[in-house]
Amino acid sequence: MDKYFIYLFLVGFVILVALSFAIFLLLKNFKRKEAQCQRKLEETRQGQQNLYDTFSGLTAFSGIKSALDYIAKNLQKAGFPRVLIFTIDKDKRVLKPEIVLGFKGDLDLKTLAIPINHSRGAIARSLLENKFFVVENQAHEVYKNLEVKEVLSSGSFMMAPIAKKSDERCWEIFNCGRTECPAYENADPRCWTLPKTQCLSHLREIYDEKTFLDPDSKLKACLNCKRFQSLGVMIVADNDFVTFNEDDKKLFRTFAYEAGSKLERAYLLTDLEAREREITKRMYELSVLKELGERIGYSLNIQKIADIIIGSLKKLIDYSSASYILIDPDKEKLIFKCQLETVVSRPFIDTVKERMLAGLSVLINRELKTENLDESLSGAVLEETITEPVQSFFNIPLTLGEKVVGMINVASTRPGLYKEDEMTILYKITAQASNAVTRLQGVLDVEQGKINAMVASMADGVLMIDKENRVYVINPKVKKMLGLEKDEVSIFDLIDIL
Amino acid sequence: MEQNGEEYKKILTEIIQKQIIILGPDIAIIKARNVVSLTITDDGRVTAIEGDPRPALQKLIDEYVSLSGLIVKKTMEPLLAKYPSIKVPNPVLKA
Numbered sequence: 001m002d003k004y005f006i007y008l009f010l011v012g013f014v015i016l017v018a019l020s021f022a023i024f025l026l027l028k029n030f031k032r033k034e035a036q037c038q039r040k041l042e043e044t045r046q047g048q049q050n051l052y053d054t055f056s057g058l059t060a061f062s063g064i065k066s067a068l069d070y071i072a073k074n075l076q077k078a079g080f081p082r083v084l085i086f087t088i089d090k091d092k093r094v095l096k097p098e099i100v101l102g103f104k105g106d107l108d109l110k111t112l113a114i115p116i117n118h119s120r121g122a123i124a125r126s127l128l129e130n131k132f133f134v135v136e137n138q139a140h141e142v143y144k145n146l147e148v149k150e151v152l153s154s155g156s157f158m159m160a161p162i163a164k165k166s167d168e169r170c171w172e173i174f175n176c177g178r179t180e181c182p183a184y185e186n187a188d189p190r191c192w193t194l195p196k197t198q199c200l201s202h203l204r205e206i207y208d209e210k211t212f213l214d215p216d217s218k219l220k221a222c223l224n225c226k227r228f229q230s231l232g233v234m235i236v237a238d239n240d241f242v243t244f245n246e247d248d249k250k251l252f253r254t255f256a257y258e259a260g261s262k263l264e265r266a267y268l269l270t271d272l273e274a275r276e277r278e279i280t281k282r283m284y285e286l287s288v289l290k291e292l293g294e295r296i297g298y299s300l301n302i303q304k305i306a307d308i309i310i311g312s313l314k315k316l317i318d319y320s321s322a323s324y325i326l327i328d329p330d331k332e333k334l335i336f337k338c339q340l341e342t343v344v345s346r347p348f349i350d351t352v353k354e355r356m357l358a359g360l361s362v363l364i365n366r367e368l369k370t371e372n373l374d375e376s377l378s379g380a381v382l383e384e385t386i387t388e389p390v391q392s393f394f395n396i397p398l399t400l401g402e403k404v405v406g407m408i409n410v411a412s413t414r415p416g417l418y419k420e421d422e423m424t425i426l427y428k429i430t431a432q433a434s435n436a437v438t439r440l441q442g443v444l445d446v447e448q449g450k451i452n453a454m455v456a457s458m459a460d461g462v463l464m465i466d467k468e469n470r471v472y473v474i475n476p477k478v479k480k481m482l483g484l485e486k487d488e489v490s491i492f493d494l495i496d497i498l
Numbered sequence: 499m500e501q502n503g504e505e506y507k508k509i510l511t512e513i514i515q516k517q518i519i520i521l522g523p524d525i526a527i528i529k530a531r532n533v534v535s536l537t538i539t540d541d542g543r544v545t546a547i548e549g550d551p552r553p554a555l556q557k558l559i560d561e562y563v564s565l566s567g568l569i570v571k572k573t574m575e576p577l578l579a580k581y582p583s584i585k586v587p588n589p590v591l592k593a
Contacts, residue, residue, distance in 0.1 A: 399566070
């Protein structure tokens with residue numbers, strides 16, 4: 001009996017120990033799973049917080065590059081160690097990497113340019129087809145020939161297009177009623193992938209039929225269209241052969257989705273800023289033109305106008321010298337005037353003259369020489385010890401109607417000084433002054449013609465002599481009365497007769 | 499086609515070189531480089547044309563016309579006479 005109880009006690013003890021151990025293991029497992037869940041929750045919260053921080057923080061950025069940089073760094077914080085963001089270069093029709101973080105060989109990647117056409121790999125396809133790709137297996141057949149795989153040197157990566165959010169379809173944007181167009185009410189919103197769309201009929205004027213029907217030729221036009229949805233492509237990569245879980249994929253897709261709308265706003269802001277700068281430039285141009293117009297007044301004296309223009313240049317542009325050459329056809333000579341803003345040398349002035357004469361000679365198709373030049377300098381002095389040559393300059397031809405009457409030159413000893421905007425404004429100002437003078441001359445010529453016709457047809461004789469005793473007006477009636485047949489009548493002819 | 503391409507390069511180079519003398523290299527080359535399909539050296543030579551050269555030629559003319567239509571008219575007419583096989587897609591703006 002005792003043995004039976006001992007035996008029972010031992011079995012009970014063993015069962016108890018086994019149960020305790022089992023409960024211990026279960027509890028441990030449970031705690032491990034709870035810790036895992038807690039970690040996952042934290043990561044998700046962190047990811048969402050990152051997402052929130054990323055996209056709420058983006059309102060502070062107006063620059064596209066800084067917005068992309070901010071998104072990329074937050075992607076890294078969210079657990080993606082390598083980030084690559086491409087944007088579109090529409091002129092060259094390539095995807096160029098704007099942000100490269102965490103990759104070996106950063107510099108090589110920055111020179112990467114992926115052509116945007118229908119025959120290229122997954123990055124271009126992601127852009128054109130608006131598709132999300134996950135690559136987790138290097139040996140995966142579909143992605144074996146990806147050129148980016150060698151560059152990324154990674155077995156696992158995800159890519160997603162950064163796309164605008166607009167749902168408006170092409171026929172809605174352009175108010176198009178071409179129902180025969182393949183894009184019209186097509187279930188596929190990606191009209192840029194559909195061939196022979198009617199929106200491009202104007203391209204037939206530029207491209208031959210074969211080029212026009214080529215999908216990549218169409219793409220050239222589609223990239224610049226309002227409807228084209230993609231702004232770029234975002235890629236994240238991890239260490240080799242990592243498998244992305246569903247949360248990773250969801251987080252990344254959400255990042256890409258939100259990045260699209262924020263980038264669209266960044267592009268709009270950039271565009272608005274550019275327009276604001278353009279308007280400011282035009283207003284400045286108008287104010288200078290107004291002042292010039294007031295100072296020029298109704299003058300037909302081209303030399304006075306040239307003096308006013310070069311006198312006003314200080315407000316617009318830096319220079320060492322501002323000069324003009326005018327062709328005086330009556331005296332068969334050239335008038336050269338140079339306003340010096342800084343001390344220069346004689347060779348500097350000679351170079352300015354040579355450049356202006358060379359330009360004028362080509363324009364009027366006649367060799368012009370310095371021997372016939374009347375020179376006058378004003379402003380700063382010439383100094384022989386100064387050796388800086390002409391390093392930047394541009395010429396502005398002066399024209400009246402169809403005739404070239406001279407040249408303005410702006411020159412400096414500083415290299416690369418003049419920007420396109422500044423030079424273009426001066427060309428416009430000079431052109432507008434020339435046009436104003438040409439129009440005024442035209443009006444005066446018309447009025448002069450009317451008066452001449454009226455005086456010539458009068459039944460009464462009209463003779464006018466000025467203070468210098470020159471015959472100013474003599475009509476045919478007077479000539480007939482006095483028996484004068486000459487075209488040009490002088491005071492002496494009248495004295496002889498009278 | 500190859501010969502035609504070379505002719506276009508020559509006429510484009512001549513246009514730019516003439517504008518360099520008339521307007522100066524700074525503005526002439528800046529305006530020429532606004533035509534993205536052209537590859538232009540620092541001395542104004544066109545070394546490559548991407549795609550159809552006709553729109554490139556028209557765009558280059560338009561760039562200089564934006565400065566002065568009369569200058570373009572005076573410089574283009576003798577050049578176009580020298581290359582009769584080359585047709586400008588749109589007429590040169592009358593000054």
